[in-house]
Amino acid sequence: MPCGARAVPPSARGGSVVTGLFVSIDGPGGVGKSTVTALVAEELRAAGAAVLATREPSDTALGRLARNGTDDYRGLTMACLIAADRHADMPDLAVILNARAEVLDKRLTSRGAHSRYERAPGGPARECAAFREAARFLMAAGVRVVQCDASTDSPQDVARRVLAAVRDIGMRGSP
Ligand SMILES: Nc1ncnc2c1ncn2[C@@H]1O[C@H](COP(=O)(O)OP(=O)(O)OP(=O)(O)O)[C@@H](O)[C@H]1O
Ligand SMILES: [Mg+2]
Numbered sequence: 001m002p003c004g005a006r007a008v009p010p011s012a013r014g015g016s017v018v019t020g021l022f023v024s025i026d027g028p029g030g031v032g033k034s035t036v037t038a039l040v041a042e043e044l045r046a047a048g049a050a051v052l053a054t055r056e057p058s059d060t061a062l063g064r065l066a067r068n069g070t071d072d073y074r075g076l077t078m079a080c081l082i083a084a085d086r087h088a089d090m091p092d093l094a095v096i097l098n099a100r101a102e103v104l105d106k107r108l109t110s111r112g113a114h115s116r117y118e119r120a121p122g123g124p125a126r127e128c129a130a131f132r133e134a135a136r137f138l139m140a141a142g143v144r145v146v147q148c149d150a151s152t153d154s155p156q157d158v159a160r161r162v163l164a165a166v167r168d169i170g171m172r173g174s175p
């Protein structure tokens with residue numbers, strides 16, 4: 001489930017000031033979204049940017065119902081709950097953090113599964129495939145996508161790539 005950050009980099013070029021940037025950090029359960037989001041937010045704040053780090057499902061009552069309700073709600077009902085909790089449009093930068101399914105299987109076994117999707121046999125493999133598809137969908141929709149592999153890249157490596165893309169967008173102006 002996704003994490004996101006809105007950052008306002010203190011950069012301007014050609015008279016156009018970047019007034020806000022929506023960065024989504026998405027991927028299968030346990031892939032490292034929260035870890036990377038915290039690192040990116042910390043770096044951006046240290047650089048003087050105002051950052052709102054948030055997540056979906058959100059921490060509102062509606063978001064908690066979706067997050068904690070994966071055994072009670074399914075199919076269209078769950079899709080509607082997630083959609084009702086969604087506050088954001090397409091991101092300016094979409095980070096898809098993926099990993100090999102066997103790496104996620106091990107991580108979820110040691111950490112414990114948080115949802116029906118993570119507990120299901122073959123769940124991580126299905127989630128990995130779904131996020132590869134999500135990356136293709138976003139690219140086809142014209143969204144700038146950064147894909148990272150948390151099987152090989154450390155959270156610091158991923159955060160560095162995200163920050164480089166944020167700075168690049170900040171230099172060029174929001175798409
Ligand atoms: N790139 C990485 N390589 C190795 N371990 C990692 C990596 N990223 C995160 N971890 C570890 O994996 C575990 C899960 O990380 P994290 O909570 O950030 O994942 P998440 O995607 O936010 O999970 P959830 O889907 O439950 O929100 C943590 O123990 C974290 O230290
Ligand atoms: Mg998380």
